[in-house]
Amino acid sequence: GGPCRLAWWKLIRAGIMMEWKIRQAARRAPAWFAVMKEMATIHTFDSLQDLTPTELLDRLDQLDHRFRGRDVTFAIVAGVSQGLQALRFLMKRWMGPDWHALLNTALQRLGNVVSARQVLWLAGLAENAREEPKAEAFLVAEPWAPEQFRVKLAGTRFLQEFGVYLAEYGHRAIGESDLMAPRFNEYPEYLLGVVRSHLQGRCGQSVKEVLRQQESARERALLQVHRTLGWRLPQRATFAWWYRRLCHYLALREANRHHLMHFSAAVRHLTLLLGEKWSAAGILESKDDVFFLTAEEMWSVGAGSARDWKNLVVARRAERARNAEQVVPDLLSPAREVPQGDDNSVMTSNLWHGIPISAGFVEGPVCIVLSPADAMKMKQDHILVMPVIDPGMAPLLGLAAGLVVEMGGTLSHGAIIVREYGLPAVANVRQVTGLLKDGDRVAVDATAGTVRRLHAS
Known part of the structure; x- marks a missing residue:
């Protein structure tokens, strides 16, 4: 037979519990975000230098314990998924085949998505640099020497504003879920390169114009929804409720990601300092080698284990290089055969x-x-x-x-x-x-x- 079906009362109970978890996550999120941000503020390289390896390992355990007890990620994702599924169900029936594009447009320029603000902020930095000859000259100079930016841009408004940007987004990174990935404040040259590309390109729309266009597109999409629903007030109220809910949890999802990276930055600082101390003691070849050890192995190193850690890291680096060359399938099956399914993307050669x-x-x-x-x-x-x-x-x-x-x-x-x-x-x-x-x-x-x-x- 097929899968066992739950009794109706169990389904209702599960639904109530899920809704309670989702709402509880939204209430708890602001306080938890502040805690994660404080983690990064407290656990900086400078403030941790005097700790012993054992003390650093204890700090890592404390962070892990606090995180496991308060993380709201899955409940927030459930809120986002629930909102999208509800609107998909409703809008397919009310709006017809164009519902998806209409919803995507209606979700533009919500104004409270923290991860998107960095995009506009960098574009704004480029606009500011155009108005400051010293900053513009450095950013478009050939040859490009971004590592000199603190000296060359000293005293400029651009450098001051760029410092504010790094204070807000410096804990983010490319491939930021990987602790090995350097954070932007460790490698700000990447961000300066983006500003440089803005300056080297054509002088297009200002940030304010872009924002106005996005807001206008969103308002037109919402107006189209209201016109389609007409005087069907229950449907309009239902759409408005689910739309507000989805927007709220979308913003929460990005805020959660943003603050999780504060937690990640704190863990990275502690881990790198362990690597620094162990490489100075000759246990590891370089401080980055610490990322190739498990948590249990790190405690073994701290306890004085005589294992050949350098050779272990060499083997794992080689394994990582081999794995990086593999093409990972979209789907995995127990039989180790990759289900091919229908290829819904390749229609013609072009x-x-x-x-x-x-x-x-x-x-x-x-x-x-x-x-x-x-x-x-x-x-x-x-x-x-x-x-x-x-x-x-x-x-x-x-x-x-x-x-x-x-x-x-x-x-x-x-x-x-x-x-x-x-x-x-x-x-x-x-x-x-x-x-x-x-x-x-x-x-x-x-x-x-x-x-x-x-x-x-």
Whole structure:
């Protein structure tokens, strides 16, 4: 027989419990976010220098214990998923086949998505630099020497504002879920490179104009919903309630991610200091080697274990390099056979289908970004093509005219950011980073969910 069905009263109880968890997460979130931010403030490199390895390990355990007891991630994600499913169910019936594009547009420019603010902030920094000759001259100079920025930009308004930006977003990173990934405040040259690309491109719309356009598009989408529903007041009230709820939890999802990275930064600081002390003692070759040890192994090192840790790290670095060369399948099965399914993306040699995650239409040249190093070649008004939307790549979105990714969905962090910024984007276009090349000219229809190659490079 099929799977066992729950009794109706168990389903009702489960629904009530889920709703309670979702609402509780929203109430607890602000206080928990403040705690995570404080973790990064307390656990800085300078403040931890005098601690012994055992004390550093104790601090890591304390952070882990606090995190496990208060994390609200899954409840917030449930709130987002619930809101989207409810609106999908309702709008399909009320709005017809155009419901998806309409909802994507209605979710633009919510104004409270913290991860999207960094995109606009960097664009604003570029505008400010254009008005300050000393800053502009440094940022467009050849050869480019970003490591000298603190000296060359001393006394400028730009440097002061850039410092404020780093104080807010310096704990973010490319590939930020990986503790090994350097944070922006450790490598600010990447962000300066984005500002430089803004300055080297054409002087387009101001940040204020972009915001006005996004707000106007959102208002038109909501007006269209209201016109379609007409005087059906119960439907209008139902839509308004679920729409407000979805917007609230989308913003919470990004705020949670933003503050989780404060927690991650604190853990990274503690871990790197352990690596620094153990490499100075000759136990490890370099401080970054500590990232190749498990938590249990780190305690063994702290306890004085005589194991050959250097050789263990060498073996694991080699394993990581081998794994990096593997093409990971979208699906895994117990039989170790990858289910192929229907390929819904490859239609012809020059036309691919995916999932529209942010409405709009744009044409432009392609820029393939597969690694952090590739990010430096991104130019203004190019179509950014990536395997996934890494939230740490958000600064690049201010340069992009559109976005195409191989994997992603409506609720992903990247999707929330691109919608907030109003960037046409299509996800789940399989193998697109291998099908397109830098310089190919494509048309991205993020309403229909298609990507068409117009000219090959």
